[in-house]
Amino acid sequence: MNRLAVASSPHRRSQNSTTRIMLDVLIALVPAFIAANIIFGLRAALVTLTCVASCVLFEYLTRKIMKRDNTISDLSAAVTGVLLAYNLPVTIPLWMAVVGSFFAIVVVKQLFGGIGQNFANPAITARVILLVSFSGQMTTWAQPFFYRSSGADVITGATPLVQMGTSDMPGYLDLFLGVRGGCLGETSVLALLIGGIYLVARRVIHPVTPITFVGTVFLFSVIFGTDPVAQIMSGGLMLGAIFMATDYSTSPVTTLGKIVFALGCGTLTIIIRQFGSYPEGVSFAILFMNILVPYIDKGTKIKPFGGKKMRVARDIVKPVVTLAIIALVVSSALVFTYNLTKSDESAVSEEVQAAVNDLLGEGGEQVEFDAAAFEENKLQTVFKDASGQKLALVVTPKGYGGDIEMVVAVDKDGKITGTRVTAQTETPDLGSRITEEEFQKQFVGKIGELTAVKNGTAKGEGEIDAIAGATISSKGFTDGVNKALAAFEQLKGALS
């Protein structure tokens, strides 16, 4: 007989392997890949391949430099690459996708020890880093099927979350199929669901996470009075709930832990969507909950069979209270910032007063008007200057990230003499540029209704050049001016 081998039991192992699991995730991502290429054109494939190739390369290089076993064959880097690509707009410059891959693999994954050790989802963290670094390119959404037409304004569109409640909102069927603006892999609910069902059937993911996550968003949408069906099919929710919140390394182990985690993700998502300055909150919600995972794991341990009974005070109450306190602090912080940025309807804020004084000079007084009659104009307050020559109208049109509070000063001929933005929550460095004089000076001296058109195409009296990459914000501002002008027509009697 040969020399016998000895090993520790068990001597039989299942067919499971990390590579097989990652391969299953890749297979589950295929339907969304096909959908992305149909909806946004073949550039979707180019972005995806760029991300996958750079993620795998970065993984290979970091492991090599750190003199550790190479792990690219476990396919986890490829999964990160695909997920990152799916979280990017199809129009993203490729070098930004490479930068994102670098952050995902090198900074978030490998510097923390590689697969299974990262505390936050690499793809999500990379997306958030790109979002805050390159807000413009990261929020430039391609219109579905833009690649088939050749018109001028086909590239920039808004995602349904921005259009929520407006007539531009796509129908349910379009949302379900993914015919809408958004990141390249997040739009098709149908394709993502097929992938999710495959993963559940293959027992790669536990269905409790996506169901709780999506269910929480649905429930809170009902409570907040927004369209729940549209909410769950918009933004990155399906992609996040099925593929990101179920990431092993960054989600709790036990079923109870997964429920707590998904509840947190859902709640934060809807809070950010409703009150935050970004229209989408899935990435931030998951990222934030990732950081809480060790605490959730600690608080949701299972009782061993026949093990000592849990000590209620120490093992259950304490972690739950800790979690509740953290949740409370976060939500209070959110509500606090929300209230800070929200315009106070009853009193005139300091900003408004300052803007009015600036536009009308000192000594202006408020003009009474029938608020109900001007509801459509979103008219908040009206001021008259000391000599009775000008009116300053405070209006709050809808912008990209919420209402814009602005003051429009009009002289008795109906000519705009100046504008000011007193409060806004537009995308920093992009939509927020409506506050700049560069943009606002286009309005001075204009009479009558105005239209904002794509940057660089304005011609004629009634047209305004929109800010590049911030058409929605520009349109919102112009809409405010028009509303003020319309209200002025009815209120100009107050002038002497």
Place this chain on the structure above:
Amino acid sequence: MSVSKSRRKLRGVFLRHDKHTQEMETVRLPMPAAVKLPMLQHMGKPCRPLVKKGDLVKVGQKIGDCDELFSVPVHASVSGEVAELQEYTAVGGAVTQAVVIRPDGEQAVSEEIAPPTVTDRESFLKAVRESGLAGMGGAGFPAHVKLGYKDVNRLDTLVINAAECEPYITSDYRECLEHTADVIEGIQAVKKWLRIDNAYIGVEDDKPAAIRALDEAAAGDSGIQVVKLHSKYPQGAEKVIIYTATGRVVEDGKLPADHGVLVMNVSSVAFLARYLKTGMPFISRRLTVDGPVVRKPQNVEVPLGTPIGEVLRFCDTDEEAVKMILMGGPMMGVCVYDPETPVIKNNNAVLAFDQKNAQVPKTTACIRCGKCVYVCPMNLMPAALEKAYDSKNAAALTAMSVNLCMNCGCCSYICPAKRNLAQKNQLAKAYLKEQKQK
């Protein structure tokens, strides 16, 4: 009484059964050239040899004994001459003496053999000890210690373990079919002398023939009930079968008897019945011989002390291809490093694997998938325990009840990263023990 079905479920894994030898009658092994009987074949203290080189011994003659409670005597499995007393290192590492007997082929039965006189609990326990019985299911716990649980009034339930959840092994199944009456008689004896009211025979639902046979044989006794168990590994683990058959949960650090339950292996209880009738002690047992390189897998009745290599040869094993030999099933079996290793009381199977099946997979990093948690019948968290052990965190190991681990191997089996989680738990248990002694 009719067969009841257990609806209670614990976590576990579904394994390929590979019970190729299920329908094969047990055959007898021809007399081996020599038998080596270690003085320690069970959990507990080793025996002292009662014979010396050159002595002639007969079948059933006591050749080793010990005064300690936690020990059972060893009997000669063949008649013949004591060739030598040698030092023997058991697979687990314990060094004891072993008596080597060269059989004369006569198989003359010792004059000591006579049915024991049992009149009460005391004499019953004494007979159990003299029979040399140590649990035949795998752990090899001395039977008289288990049955001699001090608080006799607390015992109310006997669970007979016929689950046989490990792949390949069918030796208990064959016992159920070939010696059905002995099983029932053994149960009745234990119930009578220990004044236990209820007995449950737990059998996995993939063995309908055994369930039918046992149910028919127990028909006249309302105190014996056959329980059909879910066919999921590790159904035959002591704490698992107690829960699935009776609903009782054995607490950490307590014995099943503290909860009123005794668990006995089905072959053990049948052996006991035969011993009470004939007085022939534990000298041979049935082994399932199987594995990818065994060309003639079968159940073999083998005298204790027979070298495993001889058993494999009898079953036409491809000796050139053998790379790993297991005593026991693939999930909990122990590797044998020498084909001369003798068969002892708690062996229920000998499995032989080739190079392909003996390969130890490469371990990769834990991806926190949690599968080990979902399959642990004891609700432990193996991945977290591994981390705690690697950082030698005794407090965390205790807090997470690592001592509940019974080494069933489900966690290592399911792990996609092929981590040796079950092994780490055993190391952790040893580490805790060591810390305690300091």
